Every structure is written in structure tokens, then in C-alpha cells.
Amino acid sequence: MKYGTSAGKHITRILIANRGEIACRVMRTAKRMGVQSVAVYSEVDRNSMHVDMADKAYCIGPAPAQQSYLSMEKIIHVAKISAAQAIHPGYGFLSENTEFAELCKQEGIIFIGPPSSAIRDMGIKSTSKSIMAAAGVPVVDGYHGVDQSDRWLQEQAGRIGYPVLVKAVRGAGGKGMRIVSSEKEFQEKLESARREAKKSFNDDAVLIEKFLDRPRHVEVQVFGDHHGNVVHLFERDCSVQRRHQKIIEEAPGPGIEPEVRSKLGEAAVRAAKAVNYVGAGTVEFIMDSKHNFYFMEMNTRLQVEHPVTEMITGTDLVEWQLRIAAGEKIPLSQEEITLQGHAFEARIYAEDPENSFMPGAGPLVHLSTPQADLSTRIETGVRQGDNVSVHYDPMIAKLVVWGADRQAALRKLRSGLHQYNIVGLHTNIDFLLSLSGHPMFEAGHVHTDFISQYHSELFPTQKATAKESLCQAALGLILKEKAVTDAFRLQTSDQFSPFASSSGRRLNICYTRNMTLKDGKNDVAIAVTYNQDGSYSMQIEDKTFRVLGDLYSEGDSTFLKCSVDGVASHTQLVILENTIYLFSTEGRVQIDIPVPQYLSLVDTGGNQGGAIAPMTGTIEKVFVKPGDKVKAGDTLMVMIAMKMEHSIKAPKDGTIKKVFYKEGSQASRHDSLLEFEEEESEKRES
Incomplete structure (x- = not known):
């Protein structure tokens, strides 16, 4: 199907100049519209999801974005050889690059975005503030x-x-x-x-x-076309953030009265008209406790959080982008755009919230998600077995849900998070559950300082795992072990081999065995008795539990059907190397299997007199050299990884002895970056 006008702007094939979930998101709509998709990819993304989804895909260079996804010339070249009439830039990378929009125009390729003049005016914050003030949009001093x-x-x-x-x-x-x-x-x-x-x-x-203390971040989705029409699609609240980046977004904004909503929309439309805006854009406002709002910036692209707006308006904003880029009018008038229900988006990241939200990278060894339906969307660009690359943003997916009202949507969000199970690297899923269940969040009292204000409640002291969960972990381990020995028995002709027994009599184990599991840093001893009826008696400390159950499979996942003292449960079970993972609607449990000392690596503790890399990345700046004296807290180096700057600081007073990395060099996680000697007074005191 062709989309266009009598002027001849037909779009039958688009190139998506991006990767990951947004590339996949654009491709889904393009496919539904009958428009072919062309993907570009870096060498490290060769086997990625967006490459597999595309009708055609072209490699454009090495992993670093500067040599691939940010290379305008390479992308334009692919657009030409693939006969793509238009380029969708997604978000990030080249999406708000004036030069790229101009280059597309010069080459006769439709840029699915606003005119370059709007990108330029809104991309420079000083210019945008002046334009907004002249247009009557309130701005911050x-x-x-x-x-x-x-x-x-x-x-x-x-x-x-x-x-x-x-x-x-x-x-x-x-x-x-x-x-x-x-x-x-x-x-x-x-x-x-x-x-x-x-x-x-x-x-x-x-x-x-x-800087306004504890303000709200409220933004309005706008759309303009080539015929001078501009509409808004209501507001989103994106206040809850870490590192100044959004983590949970919702639409509409909680507690915003219709009168304020109307004023927000009108201001956003004025802002868009002031720069002759075309396509999808977002006008961002900062809002104080009295709901006074001030222009902050305009994002001249499709936002990461656009799905929550789609959910409450029943629209497909990517389809709107393609239609408007082809010269069509906005599909709906302002009066025809209605708001129904409430939607949330939770960004699922490969990061460690317990370690200052440090981003991570690695394989998705196990991945299971809630079932997608009309009120649940899984926006992702990865599958089980894929790698989250150190070279790009650590976002794994977006979980988007809709409900008839805010409380219904929030229940749906929490249910979806409970069903989003990942093994292989740290994620923020447990933190998102803690955040979405906080009483002040439930009440809609959100602001940009929310996480730091309620930090102690969002990061509670880790409690000991319930003994019932330890019984489930032990049963899961025993049943997995039984499955292995049963498989061995089928493959061996020696029925009397001690390795072919799963009755509890294997080797020196006879009816009773002692197991040790590790709950955090604590070893837990479990005495397991194999009963004649197939059940197990498990003694932990001074309490004995009667445990029975079986394993069963659904698709690629293994589940544990278990009863502990008559209380039944269904739990997803993953055993990876020396760790047991239990996923259920009650939460997630991680129990380790202690490694015998003779098999474990010896920790030399050699990094105590230096600084180690918290993540794999590039050494951006080195502030010290051998012989320099430093104070505790002094910045020694700056690393850049996964779009994040991280300062390496001195843990104590001392003197720099060695510096192992130069500026521009790559360091791997846990590498020693430098070595220093503590002050003698510090040594004596310790």
C-alpha cells in the first residue's frame, strides 16, 4: 500500500536509522501498513531482533556508534541502494540532528520528523527559551x-x-x-x-x-502537519527519575485538573506553532506544587514513552508519523482526540539499583514475560539468549499497561512486573515493584526527587528468605537432580550404577541427606529426609516442614508445583550454574548453592590499595599521575560507559603509585585502574 499525496510523496519503503526496541516498534507499524522496512546494524548487532524483523538489513560498521549508527553518510548510502523513500530516525542517535535532516532533504529522502529549522531552534535550549517566551509560553528564570x-x-x-x-x-x-x-x-x-x-x-x-525543589516533570504530546494543523494528545507525567532519566511514566498526569490539562495542551500547541512544527514532538514542562508550569524543552522526535499516550487515546503515533511525512493531514481533529483510562510505562533496565543504578551488560540467559494483550504491551528489541551490549543504552524493554483508572492500571503494572523474569544480569525489576508499591506513588504524589526522598523505604534492609521459600529451592534442586539421574538411567545399561539412582540412596546418601544453601551471605543447613510416600521432611533450624511436589514445563520454562505444610504454590524455577531462582506472584527469590572451597577462585584482595572499574567502558579523563597526593573523595578518573559518566574517587587519603590506563583506552569491569598508598596515619589507625 502506498501512502502519499497528489504531489507524489509515496512511501512504500522506509529505512529505520536506529536499533533495539524503537526499531522493532517502527517496523511493526510499517508492516501493518504494508510498508517495507530496511534496517541498519553495527557488527555487534548482527544477530539482533531488529535485523531479523526487517525486510532488508545492511551492516554499517563497528560497534561504536560514531562509526555506525551516527554515521550520516553510511545511512544515506544504504537508503539509496535499498531504494527507501524515507528515513525514520527513532529516538536518540540522529533523531534530533539538524545536519542529518538537512542531508536527507538534499538527497531527496523524506525525513520522518520535523523540518530542520524546528530541530535547530528547539535543540538549542537558549534559543528555544527565547522563542517560547515570545510565544507566551511561561519559562523558568x-x-x-x-x-x-x-x-x-x-x-x-x-x-x-x-x-x-x-x-x-x-x-x-x-x-x-x-x-x-x-x-x-x-x-x-x-x-x-x-x-x-x-x-x-x-x-x-x-x-x-x-532549580525548582521537588518539581514534577509533565510533558505534552503534540503533532503538526504540512497543512498548518497542530493538535495535542494530552499530557504524560515522567517525574520519577534516576540520574535525570525517566524510569516510570504515566498518562494522564495524576491529580491534574481538567482546567490545568487544557492550559497545558494550549501552551504546547502554541509552542509547536511558534516553530512551524511538523510530525511528532513533545513539549516538556516543569510543574511546581501549585500546578504552575514552565517550559523546559521540546523534544523534536518520538519519545521513548509515547506508548502511554497511544494507550489512552487509541492511536498509533508511528502511523501518524508516516502519514504526515507523506503529506497527509493529521488523522483526527483536536475535538476528536479523547482521553480514556490510564496507562503506565515501566522501563526495564540492565542495571543494579543497589549499586547506584550502575548499568550492566551481558547475556539474557533466561527471559520470560507477561502475555501481551490489548491492555499490555511489551516493547523490546531483545530475546532470550541475546546480549545487552556495553556499547549502547542498557534498556531491555518497556512494559506498558492500560486500565480503566489509575488504580486499575497500577495493579496491572505490578502484575506484569511480577511476571517479567530475567536471569543473567542485574535488572531494576524488583526496584520497580518497590517503587510502584510505595504508598506515596500509589497516591500519585510524584516529583523528580521521589527516589532520593524515599530512598530508605525503596531500598529496605534485605530480610532473611522465608523458610518455606528455602524448602521450595531445596525441592527444586532435588527434583532437577532426579530428572538428571532418570535421564542417565535411560541411557545406561548398568541399572546398578550408584549414579542411576534417584531414590536418595545414591553413593553415601541413604534416605537422609544434609544440604547447605546460601541465603545472601548466610549459609542455611537443611536436613532432608526422603519419605516412603514420595514426600520430603525438611528440617531448618528447629522447624520441620513436610514438602512434596513436581516439575512441569510450559514452552521453554520450567515450573515447580509445590506444597509446603499443605500450602500449595506454583513457581517458575531456573537453576543457573550455582544459583536457584524462584519467580512467583509473591515475588522473586534467589538462593545460591555454595561452591566447595577447593573449586572456588582465591580472592587475593589485591584491589584494596587502588581503584577498580565499576563497569566496562572508556577512560574519558585522568586527573592524577604517579606521586600525586589525594584526599578521600577526590576525583581520580572519569569513565564513560552505556551513555553514562562515572567518576572514580579516592576511597581514602593517599599517594598515587601507579596509573594503569590512559585517556581514551578501554577498561573492563573489575580491572585495576590505579594503585595508591594510604597515608601512614590512616594505616596506623586501621
């Missing part, structure tokens, strides 16, 4: 000028009054953004913001604006 000297910027911060926000003028996704609480830390935060801005956007210019 700040400095958006051309004088970028350190002294002048510090003076402006003092004039505005601390705390202030230092932001890259071309920033997005929290990149190049730092909160500065006092004059004392201004210079360090300014330099850090500039480095990240230069790395991410090739422009280290910044602006300074007043």
Missing part, C-alpha cells in the same frame, strides 16, 4: 546567553540563586545536566556537564537555570 566563560557562568548562577541546574544547550535524556547546590561545587559540576555534553552532542555549551 535562567541564563541562556552566548558568553560561556567559567567566570560569567558562575556569576549568573549566583544571580539566579542556588540551587541551579547546569544543562547542555543541546542536551537530552539527562546528558550534560548537573544540579549545583552551592558555589563551592560549581566549577567541578560545570566541567563534568561540559565533558558529557561534548561526548554526547559534540557541543559543550551550557545554560544555567533555577
Whole structure:
């Protein structure tokens, strides 16, 4: 099917200049519309999901984005040789790049996005603030000028009054953004913001604006067409964030009255019209406790969180993008766009919330998800067995749910999170469950400082695993062991081999055996008695449980049907190397199987006198050299990995002895970065 106008803008094939879940998302709509998809991929993405989904796919270079997904010339070349009439940039990468939009136009390729002038005006925050103020859109007090000297910027911060926000003028996704609480830390935060801005956007210019304490982040979805029409599709609340990046989004905003909603929409439409906007865009506002709102920035692309807007309006925004890019009018008038129900999106990341949300990478050894339906969407670009690459964003998926009201949607979200099970790397799923179940979140009292305000409640002290769950883990291990020995018995002709017995009599085990499992750092002794009726008696400390059950399979997953003292449960079971994982609607449990000491690696503790890499990445900056004296907390190095800047700081006072990495070199996780000697006074005191 062709989409276009009498002017001849027919789109039958598009190139998606992106990867991961957004590339897959665009392809699904394109396929439904009868439009062919062309994928581009880096060498490390050769076997990725978006490559398999595409009608055609072309390799465009090595893993680093600068040599592949950010290479405009390579992408344009593929568009030409594949005969794609249009390019969809997704989000990130080249989606808000003025030069790329211009290059597409010069080459006669439709850029599925706004005109380059709108990208330019809205991409430079200082320019966008001036345009918005002239259009009657409220803006936050700040400095958006051309004088970028350190002294002048510090003076402006003092004039505005601390705390202030230092932001890259071309920033997005929290990149190049730092909160500065006092004059004392201004210079360090300014330099850090500039480095990240230069790395991410090739422009280290910044602006300074007043930082509002615990505001809400509320944004409005807008759409414009080539015929001068602009509409909004209501607001989303994206207040709950970590590292200035969104983690849970919802639509509509909780507690926002119809009058405020109307004013938000009108302001967003004025903003879009001020720059002759075409296509999908998002006008972001910062909102105070009294629901006064101020323009923050405009994202001139499709947002990560666009599915929640689709869920409450019954629209397909990617289809709108393709139709509008081909010259058609917006499918619905403002009056025809209605709001129904409530939707949430939870971003599932490969990261460790217990370790400052440190991003991770590695294989998805086990992956099972809730069933997708009309009220549940799984937006992902990975499958079981795929790798989350260190080279790109650590987002694994987006879980999107809809309900008739906020409470119904929230119940659906929590149910979906309980069914999202991943083994192989750290994820934020348990944290998302903790967050979505917090009373203040349930009440809709959200703001951008939510996680830090309720940190102790969102990260409670780890409790000992319930003895009933330990019994389930032990039973799962025994039944897996039985399955293995049963399989061995079928394959061997020696029926009397001690390895072919699963009755509890194998080797020196006769009816009773002692097991040891590891709950966190604690060893748990379990005395297991094999009963004649096929049940087991399991003694943990001074209590004995009667346990029985079986394993069964559904698809590629194994489940444990278990009864502990007459209480039945159904639990998904995964045993990987020396760890037992139990997934159920009650939560998830991880129990380790202790490794005999003679098999374990010896920990030399050699890193106690230095600093180790918290993740695999590039050494961006080295601030010290051998012989330098440092104080505890001094920044020694800066690493960049998975789009995140991480400062390596001195744990104690001391002297730098060796520096193992130069700027620009790659370091692997747990590598020793440098070695230093503690001060003698520190050694004596310890």
C-alpha cells in the first residue's frame, strides 16, 4: 500500500536509522501498513531482533556508534541502494540532528520528523527559551546567553540563586545536566556537564537555570502537519527519575485538573506553532506544587514513552508519523482526540539499583514475560539468549499497561512486573515493584526527587528468605537432580550404577541427606529426609516442614508445583550454574548453592590499595599521575560507559603509585585502574 499525496510523496519503503526496541516498534507499524522496512546494524548487532524483523538489513560498521549508527553518510548510502523513500530516525542517535535532516532533504529522502529549522531552534535550549517566551509560553528564570566563560557562568548562577541546574544547550535524556547546590561545587559540576555534553552532542555549551525543589516533570504530546494543523494528545507525567532519566511514566498526569490539562495542551500547541512544527514532538514542562508550569524543552522526535499516550487515546503515533511525512493531514481533529483510562510505562533496565543504578551488560540467559494483550504491551528489541551490549543504552524493554483508572492500571503494572523474569544480569525489576508499591506513588504524589526522598523505604534492609521459600529451592534442586539421574538411567545399561539412582540412596546418601544453601551471605543447613510416600521432611533450624511436589514445563520454562505444610504454590524455577531462582506472584527469590572451597577462585584482595572499574567502558579523563597526593573523595578518573559518566574517587587519603590506563583506552569491569598508598596515619589507625 502506498501512502502519499497528489504531489507524489509515496512511501512504500522506509529505512529505520536506529536499533533495539524503537526499531522493532517502527517496523511493526510499517508492516501493518504494508510498508517495507530496511534496517541498519553495527557488527555487534548482527544477530539482533531488529535485523531479523526487517525486510532488508545492511551492516554499517563497528560497534561504536560514531562509526555506525551516527554515521550520516553510511545511512544515506544504504537508503539509496535499498531504494527507501524515507528515513525514520527513532529516538536518540540522529533523531534530533539538524545536519542529518538537512542531508536527507538534499538527497531527496523524506525525513520522518520535523523540518530542520524546528530541530535547530528547539535543540538549542537558549534559543528555544527565547522563542517560547515570545510565544507566551511561561519559562523558568535562567541564563541562556552566548558568553560561556567559567567566570560569567558562575556569576549568573549566583544571580539566579542556588540551587541551579547546569544543562547542555543541546542536551537530552539527562546528558550534560548537573544540579549545583552551592558555589563551592560549581566549577567541578560545570566541567563534568561540559565533558558529557561534548561526548554526547559534540557541543559543550551550557545554560544555567533555577532549580525548582521537588518539581514534577509533565510533558505534552503534540503533532503538526504540512497543512498548518497542530493538535495535542494530552499530557504524560515522567517525574520519577534516576540520574535525570525517566524510569516510570504515566498518562494522564495524576491529580491534574481538567482546567490545568487544557492550559497545558494550549501552551504546547502554541509552542509547536511558534516553530512551524511538523510530525511528532513533545513539549516538556516543569510543574511546581501549585500546578504552575514552565517550559523546559521540546523534544523534536518520538519519545521513548509515547506508548502511554497511544494507550489512552487509541492511536498509533508511528502511523501518524508516516502519514504526515507523506503529506497527509493529521488523522483526527483536536475535538476528536479523547482521553480514556490510564496507562503506565515501566522501563526495564540492565542495571543494579543497589549499586547506584550502575548499568550492566551481558547475556539474557533466561527471559520470560507477561502475555501481551490489548491492555499490555511489551516493547523490546531483545530475546532470550541475546546480549545487552556495553556499547549502547542498557534498556531491555518497556512494559506498558492500560486500565480503566489509575488504580486499575497500577495493579496491572505490578502484575506484569511480577511476571517479567530475567536471569543473567542485574535488572531494576524488583526496584520497580518497590517503587510502584510505595504508598506515596500509589497516591500519585510524584516529583523528580521521589527516589532520593524515599530512598530508605525503596531500598529496605534485605530480610532473611522465608523458610518455606528455602524448602521450595531445596525441592527444586532435588527434583532437577532426579530428572538428571532418570535421564542417565535411560541411557545406561548398568541399572546398578550408584549414579542411576534417584531414590536418595545414591553413593553415601541413604534416605537422609544434609544440604547447605546460601541465603545472601548466610549459609542455611537443611536436613532432608526422603519419605516412603514420595514426600520430603525438611528440617531448618528447629522447624520441620513436610514438602512434596513436581516439575512441569510450559514452552521453554520450567515450573515447580509445590506444597509446603499443605500450602500449595506454583513457581517458575531456573537453576543457573550455582544459583536457584524462584519467580512467583509473591515475588522473586534467589538462593545460591555454595561452591566447595577447593573449586572456588582465591580472592587475593589485591584491589584494596587502588581503584577498580565499576563497569566496562572508556577512560574519558585522568586527573592524577604517579606521586600525586589525594584526599578521600577526590576525583581520580572519569569513565564513560552505556551513555553514562562515572567518576572514580579516592576511597581514602593517599599517594598515587601507579596509573594503569590512559585517556581514551578501554577498561573492563573489575580491572585495576590505579594503585595508591594510604597515608601512614590512616594505616596506623586501621
